[in-house]
Amino acid sequence: MIAGTxxxxxxxxxxxxxxxxxxxxxxxxxxxxxxxKTVVITLLSGLGHILSSVAIGLVxxxxxxxxxxxxxxxxxxGDLAAWLLIAFGLAYTAWGLRRAFRQNSHSHPHxxxxxxxxxxxxxxxxxxxxEHVHENEHAHPHVEEGQGFQLTPxxxxxIFVFGPCEPLIPxxxxxxxxxxxxGAMLVAAVFGLVTLATMMAAVLLGLYxxxxxxxxxxxxxxxxxxxxxxxxxxxxxxxxxx
Numbered sequence: 001m002i003a004g005t006x007x008x009x010x011x012x013x014x015x016x017x018x019x020x021x022x023x024x025x026x027x028x029x030x031x032x033x034x035x036x037k038t039v040v041i042t043l044l045s046g047l048g049h050i051l052s053s054v055a056i057g058l059v060x061x062x063x064x065x066x067x068x069x070x071x072x073x074x075x076x077x078g079d080l081a082a083w084l085l086i087a088f089g090l091a092y093t094a095w096g097l098r099r100a101f102r103q104n105s106h107s108h109p110h111x112x113x114x115x116x117x118x119x120x121x122x123x124x125x126x127x128x129x130x131e132h133v134h135e136n137e138h139a140h141p142h143v144e145e146g147q148g149f150q151l152t153p154x155x156x157x158x159i160f161v162f163g164p165c166e167p168l169i170p171x172x173x174x175x176x177x178x179x180x181x182x183g184a185m186l187v188a189a190v191f192g193l194v195t196l197a198t199m200m201a202a203v204l205l206g207l208y209x210x211x212x213x214x215x216x217x218x219x220x221x222x223x224x225x226x227x228x229x230x231x232x233x234x235x236x237x238x239x240x241x242x
Contacts, residue, residue, distance in 0.1 A: 002183070003190045005171070006194070010190070010195040013165065019082075020202070021042075022206070022230070023156055023230050025203055026229045027226055027230075028203070029207065029226065030223045030226040038203065039203075041156065042200060046160065048157055048160050052164070053074065053165040054168065056169070057169050057188070058172075067170055077162055081163035082234050082237040082238045084159045084162060084234075085230060085233060088234075089228065089232070091227070092226065093224050094227070096223030096227050100221045168191055172184045172188050
């Protein structure tokens, strides 16, 4: 019975919390992560998210700490994780806007005093212009998306480790209080597996949905938009209690 409750709460807790999947969707899309990389980062972050609460629950069981005190610890961790998400969203948005500005292409006239050969034109001494962007000198237009914020996966992982699984503590403590440690482990395992499965399903579905939409006109703002989405996600947790 309690295992079924754990499964239901794991599904509901994850589905209504956009912080469980939205950051992975928008970052993976902006940084063009492969599906494999996205899956691995999501799974590792989800495991850190779950195991940190399991560890706190086990420590509480061992020390005989009341469930209300553990829930207070989880609440503090939740607030910290939300503010870390807000800070990361702000920083990533600022970086994305700066990158978009530097990629804003425009042209300058270049009078050529020597012959300049174009594939489809004869040699010419005429002045003409070329489009270029304010990225790094001689940067390839499709710069490796790993450049800049290379610690992004670790930042996400750290935030998720701080993020609590609020329903997990009372679920684990209930059977433990009756000296059913095996039951407590079963509950934690069921809750964790359902949570991870729901996270993965939401992330993959979100990426599939985005793949059907063309972002050609706003592609250079993809990082800024990703940061803004993460920022709004953090704000919704703090001020709306999601």
